[in-house]
Amino acid sequence: MEKKEIIAALMTANVNFLNALGLNIDVSISRENKKFNEVVGFCEQVITIIETFYKEKKEIVFLDCSCGKSYLSFVLNYVLSNVFALNTYFYAVDKNTAIIEKCERINSLLGFKNMCFINAKTIDVLPEKSVDFVIALHACDVATDETIAKAIKIKSRHILVVPCCENNIRNRLKEGHPLVDITDFGLLRYRFASILTEALRAQFLAGAGYNVKLVEIVSPKYTPKNLMIIAKRKKRNKKYNMNKFQKLDEMFNTDFALQSFFADTGSNRSECYKAICG
Numbered sequence: 001m002e003k004k005e006i007i008a009a010l011m012t013a014n015v016n017f018l019n020a021l022g023l024n025i026d027v028s029i030s031r032e033n034k035k036f037n038e039v040v041g042f043c044e045q046v047i048t049i050i051e052t053f054y055k056e057k058k059e060i061v062f063l064d065c066s067c068g069k070s071y072l073s074f075v076l077n078y079v080l081s082n083v084f085a086l087n088t089y090f091y092a093v094d095k096n097t098a099i100i101e102k103c104e105r106i107n108s109l110l111g112f113k114n115m116c117f118i119n120a121k122t123i124d125v126l127p128e129k130s131v132d133f134v135i136a137l138h139a140c141d142v143a144t145d146e147t148i149a150k151a152i153k154i155k156s157r158h159i160l161v162v163p164c165c166e167n168n169i170r171n172r173l174k175e176g177h178p179l180v181d182i183t184d185f186g187l188l189r190y191r192f193a194s195i196l197t198e199a200l201r202a203q204f205l206a207g208a209g210y211n212v213k214l215v216e217i218v219s220p221k222y223t224p225k226n227l228m229i230i231a232k233r234k235k236r237n238k239k240y241n242m243n244k245f246q247k248l249d250e251m252f253n254t255d256f257a258l259q260s261f262f263a264d265t266g267s268n269r270s271e272c273y274k275a276i277c278g
Contacts, residue, residue: 014078020109021074034222039075041217042137042162045228046076049133049158050086053232059087063131063156065122065147066139067092070103076135077112093118093125122146123153123261131156138164138225142257148201149261151231152208152276159210159231162217166190166197168257177252198227200248200256205231207242208276242276 023036054060060080064073073090080086092115094100100119107115118125123146134151136144144163151159170193173183183189202212210231218226234240249256262276 014082017078017110020106021069021071023071023075035071037218037222038137038162038226039071041226042072042135042160042228043076043079045160045215045217045230046133046135047079047084049160049230049232050080050084053158054086057087059089059129060133061127061129061131062088062090062133062135063125063127063150063154064090064092065134065136065150066143067094067103067117068096068099068138070106070117072135072137073115074106074110074112077115081114088114089129090115091118091125091127091129091131092116093120093122095119095121122150125150127154133158133160135159136161138162141165141167145201145256145258146261148205148229149258152205153261155233157233159205160228161201162225162228163198163201164225166193169193169197169200169252169254172254173252179252194227196248196252196254198229200245200254201229201258203245203248204242204256204258205229207240207245209234209236209240 018036023039050060062073062076064070067073070092073092077088077090080088090112092100092103094103097119100117103117107117122143131151131154134147134154134156136147139147139161141164144161145168147161148159170189173189173193173196174180177183179192183192198214202214205212210233212229212231215228215230216226217228220226245256248254249259
């Protein structure tokens with residue numbers, strides 16, 4: 001199903017649904033329209049994976065991390081339930097109490113019975129159901145790393161994240177790395193930090209036993225934060241290693257935040273990597 005078909009289905013089937021979420025599709029140049037297109041682009045990638053890997057009729061469970069207003073979960077729920085008639089369940093987690101309360105009010109209005117909203121840190125959540133998809137749309141800075149770490153810990157079959165902000169890396173790229181003559185310049189440091197951060201995340205996932213690819217979910221005219229990391233867990237029939245991640249991490253002296261979420265599994269980096277890779 002192409003992106004434009006998803007948009008058409010949403011626009012013609014239930015405009016009241018979109019209005020309840022506050023995704024105003026009538027305004028062509030607006031924050032809401034931007035978010036609408038981001039959500040649609042994300043949905044397209046999820047649907048492609050489901051069409052490829054979920055031939056059997058089973059409940060598909062999602063964990064939406066740093067969910068905010070839960071646009072993504074609400075729209076995915078609507079599309080997968082009403083357009084594809086799939087059996088789904090959604091956990092949506094955010095540490096902002098007011099946001100979670102708002103999501104619960106919207107859910108009461110919409111009447112979904114397959115959604116659970118959790119006020120907590122992503123890393124602390126323990127879903128009762130086995131999770132198939134861990135997702136996050138623009139979880140800010142290290143919240144994306146927290147999402148990836150949680151997904152690895154619970155052995156999620158699929159991970160789809162669209163990162164936002166790379167402050168953790170950008171602030172460390174001022175000295176002590178081989179490209180310092182490039183990152184002397186603020187704009188170049190900003191752009192390089194984005195590339196390096198996503199490369200580190202992708203290599204970490206690969207080292208932890210996932211097939212990884214990166215795609216753009218929308219045109220840059222909507223947002224420059226349009227890069228999605230897609231990871232699918234491999235069958236655990238061989239050993240994996242963090243060599244590529246470790247090389248990048250040490251080369252640029254990043255002490256990357258993602259590995260800190262596994263600090264309880266070992267007293268040093270080598271033991272940490274060994275525990276993650278099994």
